Amino acid sequence: MEHRSKETLNALVFFALLLLFVFQFALGPDRERLAAALPGLLWLGFVLAGLLGLGRTFVLERENDCWDALLLAPGDKSAIYVGKLAVNVLLMLVVEVLLLVLFTFFFNVDLVGPLPALALVLALGTLGLAAVGTLFAAMTAQVRARELLFPVLLLPVQVPVLLATVKATEAVLLGEPLSAVAHWLKLLAAADVVYVAAGVLTFDFLLES
């Protein structure tokens, strides 16, 4: 299991690196254009990596015929959700940190100065993304065309998180204080609470036999 997680992580990091290439090709060498697009690009990278990574949350259970074991697991199924969510948040954060390092390196942007503020935005946004992603991964694990359905379900629901994180990141990178984006942070926190609560409360229903 550990081995497989590492495999996913490696592939995701490589994928993130490839994304950087694509961004560079799409935008060209213009520095100002890049700086203006940076918050959106960062989150585009996180979300695309998230769609790939989160979608694989239950891939082990499915491939090894362990789905029934999940269904039969005694006690509160929400514990499974919380566990999977924790792993996903961790995985996403690792990928995001690496992507940030790559951005700093390849695009010569200063992400160190606004790092503390950025870390808060990152943590809040990642929790929201992973909370819904984990729930929907369980939902689509046993469905036809899951790799298609998963992003189609997740992206519209994530609109508030995406808008909030991109706007907050934009402000933070411009050196504005966190108080200037307090309403976005509150929205993210509210979204996190709603999504995690919904996940914990409804996960049981997805794992009935």
Add this chain to the structure above:
Amino acid sequence: MTRALGWLAVVGLVAGLVMGFAVAPREVTQGNVQRIMYVHVPSVWVAYVAFAVVFVASIVYLARRAEGADHVAHASAELGVLFTGLTIATGSIWGKPTWGAWWTWDARLTSVAVLFVMYLGYLLLRGMIDEPERAARYAAVLGVVAALNIPLVHFSVYWWRTLHQPPSLMKPGGSSMPRVIVWALLVNFAAFALVYLYFLARRVRLLRLEAEAAA
């Protein structure tokens, strides 16, 4: 009963047309184009009602496992998507002569568009699961999550488009519309609500018959 509801809806629609075309005055600046509002605004109201029904029916299904609740949620989601689509289409027809564009990324357009794709996803999920019981269960979970997401979408899109601090109310500014326009809107809303109820009843019945035939 359903048939009576259907005829009532027809009467309501005729009354709505009369109100919209004959009773309501021609708007001074926009001209007759403004009359599309009597279709546009009631559509979006009914769409919100439809999604609220999906939410409630989904919770009822998860709590009681009543197949009927699932059928209501399914039918209401379809109608919600239909009325959201109607809202977007009529809005575009109005927007082209008024704003000069079919579409702008205005806050309210965007949030309605997000609703549209969110519930299209809901219908897609339903269509992709073959076992009816599991489709009902999964769709109910999604129906709850999607509904909880509506306020978040609303506020995020609103703040995204208006750079200022948010207003304390959902909508700024009180109503300054002439009484007759308000009445025309309300009559059309009632008519559209009747159409919704009629379609809902028919669609729920069809879903029940399909389920019985499959069983």
